[in-house]
Amino acid sequence: MYISQSYMIEITSEALIDDTELHRGEKSYRNNGSLLKDRMEVDDSFAERLTDHSVPDVLVGLDEQYTELLNYINRTVSSGESNTCILIGPAGCGKTALVKKALQGLNDKYNEDFYCVSLNGLLHTSDQFVRYQICSQLGQQQFKGFRSDGDVFNLLKSGSNNTKPIFIIIYNFDAFVKNCSQPFVYNIFNIATSKNCPISIIGVTRKASVFNELAQNILSRNSYCHIDIDRPCNIESFIEIIKNCLMINETIVDDAEYCQTFNEKIEELFDDESFYNLVIQTFNFSTDFIRSFFKICFDAVCKLTTDSPFLLPEYFSISTLQDCGSMDIILKGLTQNQLWLLLAINSLDIRFQTKTFNFTMVYEEYKNYMKSYARESSGTYKMKICKEHIALAEFEFLESRKILQCADENKFQQKQYRMMRSLLLPEQIIDAVENNEKSSIMMKEWLFDMTRVFRVLRELFAAHLRHLLVPEEELVYH
Amino acid sequence: MALEPRQLKNILSEEFPGRTRQIETLLNWFGAPKEKTPPTIFIHGNRALGKTELVRRLFKLGFTSRQYSFLDCRVCYSAEDLFGITLTHLTGQQLSCKNINDFAMKLQKTCKLDSETRYMIFDNADALWNLSSTLTPALLTLPQWTGLNVCGIFISQVPWEKFRVVVGISEPWQIFFPEYTKDIQISSVIISCPDDEDLCFYKAFIENVCDSFYENCDLIDFFRLLPDLFDKFVEPVQDERATRNDISLLCNELKSHFNAALDKLYLQNISAANFGEQLPQWSLYLLIATFLGSYIPQNLDQRYFATKACEKLKLPRTPKKQKLSHDNSPAKLTQQLKGPQSFELERVLAIFQSIYHDHKNIQTVDIHQQIESFVAHHLVVCTVPYDRLGSRAYRCNVSYDCVKQISGDIDFDLSKYLDEFDYN
Numbered sequence: 001m002y003i004s005q006s007y008m009i010e011i012t013s014e015a016l017i018d019d020t021e022l023h024r025g026e027k028s029y030r031n032n033g034s035l036l037k038d039r040m041e042v043d044d045s046f047a048e049r050l051t052d053h054s055v056p057d058v059l060v061g062l063d064e065q066y067t068e069l070l071n072y073i074n075r076t077v078s079s080g081e082s083n084t085c086i087l088i089g090p091a092g093c094g095k096t097a098l099v100k101k102a103l104q105g106l107n108d109k110y111n112e113d114f115y116c117v118s119l120n121g122l123l124h125t126s127d128q129f130v131r132y133q134i135c136s137q138l139g140q141q142q143f144k145g146f147r148s149d150g151d152v153f154n155l156l157k158s159g160s161n162n163t164k165p166i167f168i169i170i171y172n173f174d175a176f177v178k179n180c181s182q183p184f185v186y187n188i189f190n191i192a193t194s195k196n197c198p199i200s201i202i203g204v205t206r207k208a209s210v211f212n213e214l215a216q217n218i219l220s221r222n223s224y225c226h227i228d229i230d231r232p233c234n235i236e237s238f239i240e241i242i243k244n245c246l247m248i249n250e251t252i253v254d255d256a257e258y259c260q261t262f263n264e265k266i267e268e269l270f271d272d273e274s275f276y277n278l279v280i281q282t283f284n285f286s287t288d289f290i291r292s293f294f295k296i297c298f299d300a301v302c303k304l305t306t307d308s309p310f311l312l313p314e315y316f317s318i319s320t321l322q323d324c325g326s327m328d329i330i331l332k333g334l335t336q337n338q339l340w341l342l343l344a345i346n347s348l349d350i351r352f353q354t355k356t357f358n359f360t361m362v363y364e365e366y367k368n369y370m371k372s373y374a375r376e377s378s379g380t381y382k383m384k385i386c387k388e389h390i391a392l393a394e395f396e397f398l399e400s401r402k403i404l405q406c407a408d409e410n411k412f413q414q415k416q417y418r419m420m421r422s423l424l425l426p427e428q429i430i431d432a433v434e435n436n437e438k439s440s441i442m443m444k445e446w447l448f449d450m451t452r453v454f455r456v457l458r459e460l461f462a463a464h465l466r467h468l469l470v471p472e473e474e475l476v477y478h
Numbered sequence: 479m480a481l482e483p484r485q486l487k488n489i490l491s492e493e494f495p496g497r498t499r500q501i502e503t504l505l506n507w508f509g510a511p512k513e514k515t516p517p518t519i520f521i522h523g524n525r526a527l528g529k530t531e532l533v534r535r536l537f538k539l540g541f542t543s544r545q546y547s548f549l550d551c552r553v554c555y556s557a558e559d560l561f562g563i564t565l566t567h568l569t570g571q572q573l574s575c576k577n578i579n580d581f582a583m584k585l586q587k588t589c590k591l592d593s594e595t596r597y598m599i600f601d602n603a604d605a606l607w608n609l610s611s612t613l614t615p616a617l618l619t620l621p622q623w624t625g626l627n628v629c630g631i632f633i634s635q636v637p638w639e640k641f642r643v644v645v646g647i648s649e650p651w652q653i654f655f656p657e658y659t660k661d662i663q664i665s666s667v668i669i670s671c672p673d674d675e676d677l678c679f680y681k682a683f684i685e686n687v688c689d690s691f692y693e694n695c696d697l698i699d700f701f702r703l704l705p706d707l708f709d710k711f712v713e714p715v716q717d718e719r720a721t722r723n724d725i726s727l728l729c730n731e732l733k734s735h736f737n738a739a740l741d742k743l744y745l746q747n748i749s750a751a752n753f754g755e756q757l758p759q760w761s762l763y764l765l766i767a768t769f770l771g772s773y774i775p776q777n778l779d780q781r782y783f784a785t786k787a788c789e790k791l792k793l794p795r796t797p798k799k800q801k802l803s804h805d806n807s808p809a810k811l812t813q814q815l816k817g818p819q820s821f822e823l824e825r826v827l828a829i830f831q832s833i834y835h836d837h838k839n840i841q842t843v844d845i846h847q848q849i850e851s852f853v854a855h856h857l858v859v860c861t862v863p864y865d866r867l868g869s870r871a872y873r874c875n876v877s878y879d880c881v882k883q884i885s886g887d888i889d890f891d892l893s894k895y896l897d898e899f900d901y902n
Contacts, residue, residue, distance in 0.1 A: 047514040052622050091649065096622075120623050122615045122644075129579040171623070174645060179612065207645045288649060295651060298516070302506040326637050333524065333657055361815045390740065400525075402604070402640045412859045412875055417817025 042262075042309075045252045046301040049245050050294040055100045058244055061237045062094055065227050069102045072225065073200060076165045077110055080198040084189060084221075086173060086211075087204045089229030092288035095204050098229065099169060115139075115166045121175030127184045130176075138166070149184060156191050156199060165198035173203030174210045182215050189221035231290070238283050239270065241290060246297065246311065258309070265310040272313040281318065327424075330401055331432040337386045337394045339432070339439055340366050342403075343446055345422050346429045350453050356407050359395050359416040363388060369446060392416060426454065483508075486540045494532050496662040500653055504536065507651065508629075511545075511594045515629040516651040517621035520603075520638050523655025526696035529633050530601050537597065544570055546597035551605035557613060560606075564598055578616045582624055589626045596628045603632035604640070615647045622648060663697065664688050670704055679722055683711050686729045690736055703739050710735045760840055761848050762884050765874075767830040768849075768858050769881045770895055772818035772874035776825070782895050783832040820861040820873040823849070833890070 048054045059066060075081045087095050103116065117137045124130045131152045138155070156166065168188070170176050177185055192199045203210075211219065211226075232238050247263045250256055269275050279293070286292040300315035334342070344366040348357050370385050386394075392415070398404045399420070408419040424432070433439050433447050481489070483505050491498045507516050523529050537546045547567030554560045561575035569588050575581045589596055598617075600606065606614045621628045630650075634641075638652055658666070664684055671680040687707055691700055711732050714720040720727050757765075774782060827845065831837045849872065852858035861871045885892040 043509065044513050047509060051514050051516050053514045053517075053625065053627075120616075120619065122612055122619050122647075123578055123582060123623060125578070125612045125616070129577070132579065172619075175612070175615075205645075291649065295516075299503070299506060302509065326639055329654070329656075330524070330637060358815070358817055360817065364815055387741070400635060402636045412856055413817065414875060414877060419817075 042248060042253055043301065043304065045248070046246075047298070050298045050301070052291075055097045055104070056241075056244055059094055059097060059101060060240045060244065061232045062098055062229065065098060065229055066102060066105075068227055069098060069202075070105055073102060073106055073167065073202075074109075076167070076198050076200040077106065077114055080165065082192050082194065082197070082199050084192050084201045084225065085203070086226040087202065087229060088208055088210065088226055089206065090231060090288075091206055092291045093229045093231045095206075095229055096171065099202060099204060103167070103169075114164050117166060117168045119168065119170045119176065121170060121172035121177070121179060124176070125179040127180050130180060130184070134168070149187065153187055153191060156188075157194070157197055163197070165200070167200050167202060168192070169202045169204070171204045173205040174207040174213065176203075177210070177214060177218075182218070186215070186218050186221065189218050193221050235280065235283055238289070238293075239279065242279065242293060242297075243267075243270075245294070262310055265312075269311065269313055275313040275316055278316055278318055327403075327428075330403070331428070332436060334432065334436060334438075335394070336438050336440065336443075337391060338398060339436060339443060340386065341391065341394055341398065342424070342429045343433060343443060343450075344369070345404075346426055347446070347450055349422070349426060350450055350457065356419045356421050358408075358419050359392055362395065363391050363416075366391070373442065373446075480542050481539050483540070486536065489539060490532065490536060493535065494528050495665055496658055497528060497532060497655070500532070500655060501536070503653060504533075505540075508540075508595070512627070513595070514627060515595050517628075518618050518630040518632065518648065518650035520641075520650035520652045521631065521633045521655065522637055522652065523635070524657065524696070525635055526698040527655040527658065529655050533599060533601075533631065533633060537599070541597070544568060545594060546599060548599045548601070550601040552602045555605070555608070557609045560609070568596055568598075578613065582620060585620070585628065586624055586626060589624075589628060593627055596626070597631060598628065599631040599633070601633045603634040604636040607641075611644070614641065615644045618648045618650060658697075660688060660692055663692065666697065667700060667704070670701060672708075676722070679725075680708075682725050683708060683728075686725075686732065690733075695740075703742075706742075707732065707735065707739055759888055760834060760836065762888055763834040763890070764826075764830055764845060764848055765852065765857065765876065766881060766885055766890060766892070767826050767833060768821075768852070768872065768874040769818075769876060770833070771821035771826045771829050771872075774895065775819075776821075779825070779829075783829055818873050818875070820871040823870050823872065826872070 049056070069085070069087070072083050072085050076083055087098065089095050106114070115138055117134050119130060119133055124133055127149060131149060134152055135155070189201065191197070192201045207213075232241065243266060246266050246269075248259050250259055253259055253262075270279075278296070282289050282293045282296070296316055296318070299317070300311060303315045304311065341362055344362045345357060347369070348354060348361060348365050367385060395404070396415075399406070403423055404420045405423050406418060407421040422429075430447060430451065433443055487501055487505055490501045494501065504519075507519065509515065521529050521533065534548060537548065544567075547564040549560065549563050549567070551560070554563055557578075558574070558576055561578070561581040562573060565571075565573040565575055565581070565584055565588070568585070573584060575584055585596075600617070603614070606617070617630055618632075621630060632650065638650070641647065664681075667684050667688070668677070668681060671677055687704070691703070695703070711728055714724075714728060714731055715722055770782075823846075826849075827842075830845070849858060853860050853872070857874075857876050859873045859875045861873050862869065882892060884890075
């Protein structure tokens, strides 16, 4: 499964040679031979850098962690020491890059005098898959013989000080612990702490609370080493990362002059106010800001042509990032009937204190309100109630957008009686009605009635809640 | 043969009005055949906005058949199918594949042959969650994990934030398809103009109809409605009551048909099966009894079904009608709103005896058998597992309309028992 770095490099260099007269070149002038080829190579290597397909040459701000990790794995190879080490950090902070880089560094030193097994908790979701992967990646092609976990453990244990050390790298470590059976995880860890065979486990995860989830007997087998990685915390390192990523050298384009001008233009980019603002904006408002900015860059790089072979500030635009749908957009696009249903759901929640409801209840609530409204306005208001089957269709629309979720396990329940749960907060419904252009005055009046009740109830709740301890929330990175 | 990007862009922009930006972005991301692409792309937008069609067209014109797989996750509802079909599309061979692990390795073998980007397209990707909780995160991480030049494209009507339920799920690059503006909607509907029809006349018709239906239905529904509406639109002309120039008159006439058209759209007129001809009368009474048993709370049994002798003993107080006004006190929901409740067999037998006076001629065995056959046809649902023989409980699964029709057929006064019902 694991593709070594060297293999990946081979593939790309092949691709570069094959690419000379294909495709994108056709778009521009064919006679402009040399520059054309250069540009394509720039494009290809940028695409690789910006889409997580390659590891950057320099890891900015991770020197300390790099040395630490390299030390650990170095000890395994040099003195046959077994270790376990968990890398914890949020998305896009460079965990994977760090591991790959460290292994690359080790490879340079020992020239592949070790085995590497890569596992991914999201892909290898059962003991069987993990077993199979370990065997096949260790080059044991006759895995038919390895039918039980015991065989694999024996294989791992069979090493001695004289055999090649094994690294087991587990990405999405939290999922691995969750999906594989506890004895299996325990045994793997147990082997990694035994003295005679050098096996190191490197776990990579985003979940900061991963240690709380490990069973006690597994924790006791863990040497408790963990490396915390964080995203760059200042704008300077962020800028450095961007520069590293956008600059090119002669290994990519065999034209020193072009490279130099290209890099100068990159430096100039940061003097441009709009570009600099864009950088700051991404840094401040995106969670995974490195990947987000790479996405902006990707579109900019696509605009490179033979006629304008340098990156210009106007190529970069924030619109790429905003181009994604969210619940808010869906809520803004709801029709009147759908808003009425949401209001009815909210009203049910407030009046009956019930979190689950079915279509009949919601429709009844809506109808009752319309009737009482008509009564109060003394018949001058001409009512237009949405028909039941149309309302049901709208109700199903809300379900298909995951605004409502089915809470009824009963398979053969008629659809108008199927119990549902709302996935929106009451505040979200209120906002949705207030911010929707299509909402009418009547809706807002109902909303006003409801919020009055809601406020009274909330104050009561707040008084009650003050006495309760709020449990510490799980720390999860996204 | 695959077209080159610029040509492709022009063709698609013409076919999909208002989608130029999305087309450009996608083509930019795909780049040259061997270039690396974003690992995963998530396309989101409401129903009938051209997401699937655009992607399908783009790949059909711009790529060769082995380069991409296209599958609808609602159609392939087992993981095995999903993997198998994807591999078949990409390799051209019939490959079977049981799990994600196997899939990743087979994919690796396939992609080693050449370095062209392979695309795996999953339409209705939200249905992937039904297969297993780890499948979607696994597919999302597949390109990065294997290091292959593979791009996963997920098309869904559900926004991305609903997918973000697992820690460690990799974020895809997103494209959003906004709603069409009215102009674009009109221009995309206009192509449905019949060949022998005058385009200007048809356009006037479309513009008029669009005003009323823009809010209520999407393009797919709209296309379904159009032929019938157009027939109605030209009816006065055919009856020679008007000419083709009296557009405003035609529009006015058409308005009366709007509601009927909308009704038709949502209400599939599946009439209640005509049990009346197939079942003996007592069975129909039994079915009504199950319905009553499901919808009338047990504490009202005495009031509705008790024999005269019991009635004299104790008259239960009639419960207060539910208040409709919106006051501040938390109210209680009536049982009818909560839907059918389960009941025990003994109770339904009692109700049956109370409403069907000839019950002495019918053997209990027959009743049991009849109920079992109701269960077999899902008219009645058994709510206790079969292994517990002692107490069987059932729930009626027939709608009010259907029961109303049946009771009408056999002259049974249903309203006597259902005065709590607020059915008009």
